[in-house]
Amino acid sequence: MIEVQNVTKSYGAFDAVKDISFSVKQGEILGFLGPNGAGKTTTMKMITCYMPPTSGSITVDGLDVVNDSMAVRRKIGYLPESTPLYEEMGVMDYLNFIADVRKVSADKRKQALSRVIEVCGLQKVTHKDIHELSKGFRQRVGFAQAIIHDPEILVLDEPTTGLDPNQIIEIRNLIRELGEMKTVIFSTHIMQEVQATSDRVLIIDQGQIAAQGTAEELKASIAGQQHIDLVLRAAEKAAFIKVMESFEHVQLEAVDVQKSGDLAVGLNVDAGVDIREKLFDLALEQKWKILESSPSAFSLEDVFRKLTK
Amino acid sequence: MSEILAIYKKEMKTYFNSPIAFIVISTFLVITNWLFFDYGDYPFFAINIADIRGIFDYGAIVLLFIAPAVSMRLISEEKHQDTLELLVTMPITDMHIIVGKYLSTLVVFAIILAGTLIAPLTISFVGDLDAGIVLSSYIGFFLLGATYLAIGLAASAFTRNQIVAYIMGIVVIAVFFLMNGMANGSGLIATLFENLSIRFHYQNFFRGVLDSRDLLYFVSLIFVSLFISSTALASRKFR
Numbered sequence: 001m002i003e004v005q006n007v008t009k010s011y012g013a014f015d016a017v018k019d020i021s022f023s024v025k026q027g028e029i030l031g032f033l034g035p036n037g038a039g040k041t042t043t044m045k046m047i048t049c050y051m052p053p054t055s056g057s058i059t060v061d062g063l064d065v066v067n068d069s070m071a072v073r074r075k076i077g078y079l080p081e082s083t084p085l086y087e088e089m090g091v092m093d094y095l096n097f098i099a100d101v102r103k104v105s106a107d108k109r110k111q112a113l114s115r116v117i118e119v120c121g122l123q124k125v126t127h128k129d130i131h132e133l134s135k136g137f138r139q140r141v142g143f144a145q146a147i148i149h150d151p152e153i154l155v156l157d158e159p160t161t162g163l164d165p166n167q168i169i170e171i172r173n174l175i176r177e178l179g180e181m182k183t184v185i186f187s188t189h190i191m192q193e194v195q196a197t198s199d200r201v202l203i204i205d206q207g208q209i210a211a212q213g214t215a216e217e218l219k220a221s222i223a224g225q226q227h228i229d230l231v232l233r234a235a236e237k238a239a240f241i242k243v244m245e246s247f248e249h250v251q252l253e254a255v256d257v258q259k260s261g262d263l264a265v266g267l268n269v270d271a272g273v274d275i276r277e278k279l280f281d282l283a284l285e286q287k288w289k290i291l292e293s294s295p296s297a298f299s300l301e302d303v304f305r306k307l308t309k
Numbered sequence: 310m311s312e313i314l315a316i317y318k319k320e321m322k323t324y325f326n327s328p329i330a331f332i333v334i335s336t337f338l339v340i341t342n343w344l345f346f347d348y349g350d351y352p353f354f355a356i357n358i359a360d361i362r363g364i365f366d367y368g369a370i371v372l373l374f375i376a377p378a379v380s381m382r383l384i385s386e387e388k389h390q391d392t393l394e395l396l397v398t399m400p401i402t403d404m405h406i407i408v409g410k411y412l413s414t415l416v417v418f419a420i421i422l423a424g425t426l427i428a429p430l431t432i433s434f435v436g437d438l439d440a441g442i443v444l445s446s447y448i449g450f451f452l453l454g455a456t457y458l459a460i461g462l463a464a465s466a467f468t469r470n471q472i473v474a475y476i477m478g479i480v481v482i483a484v485f486f487l488m489n490g491m492a493n494g495s496g497l498i499a500t501l502f503e504n505l506s507i508r509f510h511y512q513n514f515f516r517g518v519l520d521s522r523d524l525l526y527f528v529s530l531i532f533v534s535l536f537i538s539s540t541a542l543a544s545r546k547f548r
Contacts, residue, residue, distance in 0.1 A: 045394075048398045049398055050394060050397060050398050050545065051545050051546045052546055070400050070402075073398060073399060073400040074400045076398075078395065078398050080391065080394045080395055080398075082391035082394065083391075084390060084391045084392040084393075084394055084395040084396075085390070085392070086319075086323075086390065086392055087390060088323060088326070088327060089322070089323075093322060097315065097318075097319045098399075100311075100314075100315035100318065100319075101312065101315045101316070101396075101399045101400075101401060102399065102400065103311060103312075103400070145395075
């Protein structure tokens with residue numbers, strides 16, 4: 001449905017997106033994961049015809065985003081990161097305006113409006129002005145705007161940013177619901193979100209694709225490795241790091257001094273190595289007191305951290 | 310065409326659902342009529358001549374401050390609210406957006422124009438007005454306002470701050486308005502400045518003459534301004 005081929009976008013000397021290629025199949029929900037400034041928004045802006053790629057090509061349903069821009073735009077519903085709404089307009093005025101611009105014909109207008117009001121749960125706010133709405137409702141009006149012309153493709157840029165936990169769940173459900181009929185690309189920097197909603201994940205970092213696949217595939221790609229979280233008392237940070245440097249098969253991921261003065265440590269251990277005894281001996285030798293030790297399997301979060309460090 | 314109409318409708322709603330249009334229109338009419346009927350050493354009733362040229366002389370100056378206030382929000386506010394990002398990904402061209410917005414300002418200006426009819430209507434009861442001159446004056450005044458608004462729209466397309474758009478609009482219009490005063494004599498530069506000046510072309514309409522050069526001047530200034538506005542929107546593509 002969407003083909004991105006060797007796309008680069010440069011702002012002067014800076015490459016926001018560097019030679020990325022990926023495709024999205026019809027009916028798929030693709031989660032775009034990456035730290036802030038990774039190039040997620042830039043990529044979405046090129047797909048939605050906001051700006052053309054510096055090089056490479058993007059086609060949507062076989063149509064080129066530069067040469068068939070208008071046809072592509074008709075197929076896409078877009079919710080930018082900033083949730084663009086006209087503050088001074090009423091909710092219905094706003095939706096009617098978008099329907100006008102989208103050329104939703106008069107005979108389908110009523111039906112389209114009542115559909116988006118129902119899907120996005122806007123019944124209670126139809127008589128209000130947009131500046132009166134809470135953040136959650138603003139986001140839903142943004143959604144309503146994106147689906148009013150019943151597009152085949154939805155592009156949602158960080159649709160859950162700034163919402164409270166309940167609203168986040170609602171929006172995720174909405175994405176899943178819409179994703180049953182439509183092709184959806186959405187971006188986020190929250191791990192659980194992609195895990196919860198998307199069929200496939202694309203991790204993007206510094207303008208490049210760091211990994212792609214289903215959540216399970218990505219987790220499997222670093223399987224075998226183990227992760228241990230430790231809390232130590234009576235250990236000094238600098239000395240601890242020095243000692244651990246000579247410890248084989250172990251990479252320090254994080255060392256934090258807690259409020260109590262204890263040391264919270266995250267360790268990555270090479271596959272197939274059991275360090276438990278050695279670690280115990282070392283602690284004894286150094287007079288560290290191990291308060292907590294919890295091994296864990298890798299989560300998607302770890303994949304993300306590993307890839308985007 | 311329906312794309313332009315959609316944008317136009319939205320702008321009209323914004324003008325008339327808020328006090329903007331009302332404030333702008335009434336401010337213009339109050340100040341201009343006051344200047345014309347009551348200001349200076351020779352107010353209208355003192356000179357005792359049935360001539361409404363004063364309306365258009367004063368009007369041109371007052372409009373210099375009023376027209377950019379009408380147009381200042383058109384693009385800058387879209388940028389400020391980040392709605393422009395959505396608008397330019399809609400299945401409409403940048404020119405549709407610009408023309409739709411421009412048309413709405415012309416309608417606001419048409420209401421201003423209708424408001425100034427008070428003067429010629431009342432005066433026609435007490436004296437003899439030359440209908441031809443009144444008509445050509447109104448055509449000139451409409452073109453003048455339309456040009457101001459197009460320049461103001463272009464200024465609005467370069468900033469996300471309405472105040473900046475307003476002042477930029479005034480400055481650019483003032484430069485074009487006064488250009489004929491910037492070079493003296495009869496040299497090439499002076500002729501060029503004169504011919505580029507709004508004031509120079511505007512004056513001709515009060516003699517009851519519709520010169521195609523004057524018409525062409527205003528129409529080209531409008532087209533160039535709209536083109537610049539549209540290019541400013543498209544600049545996102547070349548960054």
